[in-house]
Amino acid sequence: MEELILSKWDEILSLLETEHGLSPIVVKTWIKPLKLYSVEGKKLYFAVDDSMGSRAIDFINKKMYDMFLVTSIKEVLDDDSIEIVIDVESNLNKTSKEEVTKEEYNEAITKSNLYPKYTFDTFVVGESNKLAHATCLAVADSPGLDKFNPLFLYGGAGLGKTHLMQSIAHYILQHNKNMKVLYVPSNKFTNEIVEAIKKNKTDEFREKYRTVDVLLIDDIQYLIGKESTQQEFFDTFNALHDEGKQIILSSDKPPKEIKTLEERFRSRFEWGVPIDIHAPDYETRMAILKNKVEMNGYKNISDNILEYIANNVTYNVRELEGALNKISVYAELGNITITEDLAKNILKDMISKETNVTITPDLIINTVSEHLNISVDDIKSSKRSQDVANARQISMYLCRKFTTKGLKSIGDVFGGKDHSTVLSNINKVDKRIESDPEYAETIDVIIKKLSPHS
Numbered sequence: 001m002e003e004l005i006l007s008k009w010d011e012i013l014s015l016l017e018t019e020h021g022l023s024p025i026v027v028k029t030w031i032k033p034l035k036l037y038s039v040e041g042k043k044l045y046f047a048v049d050d051s052m053g054s055r056a057i058d059f060i061n062k063k064m065y066d067m068f069l070v071t072s073i074k075e076v077l078d079d080d081s082i083e084i085v086i087d088v089e090s091n092l093n094k095t096s097k098e099e100v101t102k103e104e105y106n107e108a109i110t111k112s113n114l115y116p117k118y119t120f121d122t123f124v125v126g127e128s129n130k131l132a133h134a135t136c137l138a139v140a141d142s143p144g145l146d147k148f149n150p151l152f153l154y155g156g157a158g159l160g161k162t163h164l165m166q167s168i169a170h171y172i173l174q175h176n177k178n179m180k181v182l183y184v185p186s187n188k189f190t191n192e193i194v195e196a197i198k199k200n201k202t203d204e205f206r207e208k209y210r211t212v213d214v215l216l217i218d219d220i221q222y223l224i225g226k227e228s229t230q231q232e233f234f235d236t237f238n239a240l241h242d243e244g245k246q247i248i249l250s251s252d253k254p255p256k257e258i259k260t261l262e263e264r265f266r267s268r269f270e271w272g273v274p275i276d277i278h279a280p281d282y283e284t285r286m287a288i289l290k291n292k293v294e295m296n297g298y299k300n301i302s303d304n305i306l307e308y309i310a311n312n313v314t315y316n317v318r319e320l321e322g323a324l325n326k327i328s329v330y331a332e333l334g335n336i337t338i339t340e341d342l343a344k345n346i347l348k349d350m351i352s353k354e355t356n357v358t359i360t361p362d363l364i365i366n367t368v369s370e371h372l373n374i375s376v377d378d379i380k381s382s383k384r385s386q387d388v389a390n391a392r393q394i395s396m397y398l399c400r401k402f403t404t405k406g407l408k409s410i411g412d413v414f415g416g417k418d419h420s421t422v423l424s425n426i427n428k429v430d431k432r433i434e435s436d437p438e439y440a441e442t443i444d445v446i447i448k449k450l451s452p453h454s
């Protein structure tokens with residue numbers, strides 16, 4: 001493969017000009033100097049000269065030259081499965097894909113404070129988390145790129161932030177022998193700073209936290225404290241970031257809403273794009289349950305029971321797992337097949353806590369109406385003014401997400417809209433959630449109003 005690419009390199013470069021309209025000077029300055037560093041299967045690693053630095057990579061990515069390059073390579077080689085990674089040579093050296101043995105990996109997990117099971121393999125991807133998942137994979141593959149540094153993951157309790165951030169750490173350790181990775185919950189991090197300052201051991205603290213390649217701090221909203229604590233964190237953050245080390249943070253809210261942190265943190269946290277994780281939709285909840293049943297080898301639990309759980313525990317994956325675990329204990333101990341009545345009984349405390357109120361289309365429309373100040377009648381009407389249409393789209397989206405109604409019955413609730421109109425409205429909301437964080441936040445707030453316990 002390596003030789004093939006080298007032999008076709010001129011053809012690939014010229015395609016960039018003829019097909020993608022890149023000017024000869026751009027090709028000469030940015031693409032031609034890339035060196036094919038190594039090839040692993042269908043993955044090609046290109047090195048940027050260290051002297052050009054990681055800014056060059058960011059520039060290449062930002063201008064989408066990387067995308068044009070991979071398209072040209074695919075076309076010239078007539079192979080659609082090619083992937084490329086562009087990084088500075090020193091990073092590729094450091095991350096040279098030496099085999100990491102199982103023992104080395106296990107040792108690294110313990111040193112890095114990771115839970116063994118929080119890997120990409122055990123994470124179920126659905127509509128609600130696919131953007132977060134894709135971003136985390138990109139970071140895992142090329143840690144330290146400016147556009148995702150820091151990587152800031154946020155979302156409600158129990159939606160998989162810790163699982164996803166640790167998946168990145170696992171992936172990096174699985175593929176890179178020499179990378180130092182450290183996961184720490186923010187309260188532990190704060191305690192360690194406080195202790196270090198008190199005992200005059202800040203040098204040790206710095207040695208521990210400023211020599212890592214990847215630092216993950218969980219639940220950053222709890223990182224409060226005196227000025228000296230925040231200053232130490234600030235310096236750690238800057239020291240790592242300046243050296244192009246990857247920082248990964250999680251929080252229950254977006255940076256601008258973490259009121260306990262000073263503005264200088266909030267703005268830094270927004271350097272990379274903050275990425276949110278939403279509550280899972282019905283299909284994802286079912287997929288998560290089925291996955292857990294398979295992984296844990298649970299027996300005597302039928303799909304009906306999983307559907308019952310997925311319909312009733314709607315917001316928090318930790319609670320979803322909790323409900324399944326509880327049922328599984330009864331199934332195993334009693335060696336009985338669980339019926340829906342029995343499941344209801346076993347879960348009655350949990351479910352009355354989770355869904356005191358069953359989420360119905362009427363409840364959704366009332367909540368959207370109240371939050372956006374648009375009347376229920378307007379939402380159900382065919383009025384097309386922008387604010388009314390927006391409220392209607394959001395209502396349809398939430399009906400799909402939180403009720404078991406199909407597209408046609410959702411259309412009926414909104415004055416008999418046909419299923420393709422409903423689907424197109426739902427898709428619009430989905431797309432906008434991905435591109436407009438403020439809009440996504442509005443939807444999250446409405447969801448919280450629908451399930452106030454979460």
Ligand SMILES: Nc1ncnc2c1ncn2[C@@H]1O[C@H](COP(=O)(O)OP(=O)(O)OP(=O)(O)O)[C@@H](O)[C@H]1O
Pocket residue numbers: 122123124125129155156157158159160161162163164219252288317318321
């Ligand atoms: N998409 C998913 N696939 C599989 N398991 C998941 C998924 N999302 C969450 N989980 C599981 O749900 C549980 C809670 O997830 P996690 O601790 O990562 O949530 P969190 O968002 O960090 O919550 P908190 O804000 O309370 O710390 C974990 O056991 C995790 O493995």
